Amino acid sequence: MTTKERGRPRGFDADAALDRAVEVFWRHGYEGASLSDLTGAMGINRTSMYAAYGNKDELFRRAVARYAEIDMAYVREAMTRPTAYTVIEAFLRANADALTRTDRPAGCLSIQGGLACGSDNGHIAQFLAASRLAGEAALAERLTQAVTENDLPAGTDPVALARYVMVVSEGNAVHAAAGVDRAALHATVDFALRAIPH
Incomplete structure (x- = not known):
């Protein structure tokens, strides 16, 4: 990976996407929130989700932290x-x-x-x-x-x-x-x- 690639912005607002994930988990629960539901609401593909947030479990933990901070x-x-x-x-x-x-x-x-x-x-x-x-x-x-x-x-x-x-x-x-x-x-x-x- 070159320095240019490492420094390249993700192309989406990570906090705004996380806020949308919070809402999906809130409405559907952890089990009920599919990866398609999450990536669709967040406006990103699965590759970007995994790169930015890790797996579904890690995304959920970050969503709960965001919920605690904001809501x-x-x-x-x-x-x-x-x-x-x-x-x-x-x-x-x-x-x-x-x-x-x-x-x-x-x-x-x-x-x-x-x-x-x-x-x-x-x-x-x-x-x-x-x-x-x-x-x-x-x-x-x-x-x-x-x-x-x-x-x-x-x-x-x-x-x-x-x-x-x-x-x-x-x-x-x-x-x-x-x-x-x-x-x-x-x-x-x-x-x-x-x-x-x-």
Whole structure:
């Protein structure tokens, strides 16, 4: 390969193509997204896809990372709120809004993407579960800080509280994918927030 060939641009916007792959995986899940679906949506051929992103598994992992960076930016914003209650409220409210955006598929990529995974021996489902648990651990860390600062009552279990918040979020994601509307998801958040000490 010559220097000129190595330096030649790909001829497509890699981030834009990845964003289109996110949507395909989100709508169809890992199993349901065929290479033809992916390359068609991305506007590239298979050779270009393999060169830019690797195989389907690697493309999916990059799509999930892109989804976390772009579509879940609200999580990072929520974590900056001054109190545990406002962190949780901001997260659950923004999550309900994100799950019901009209310009995106309903629900959540990390839930939808792993449905009906079978042929890969569960690797994708395990990857997605690990991703969700990493988010739960980050929330638990923030809530541990709140306990230390006496923002949450002494004796509050930050790990169990983080798990509760994620169960509400993930449950809302399943319901959103089934067609439940934004107002109904926010009504669930209203109930969930009553359990948050503040």
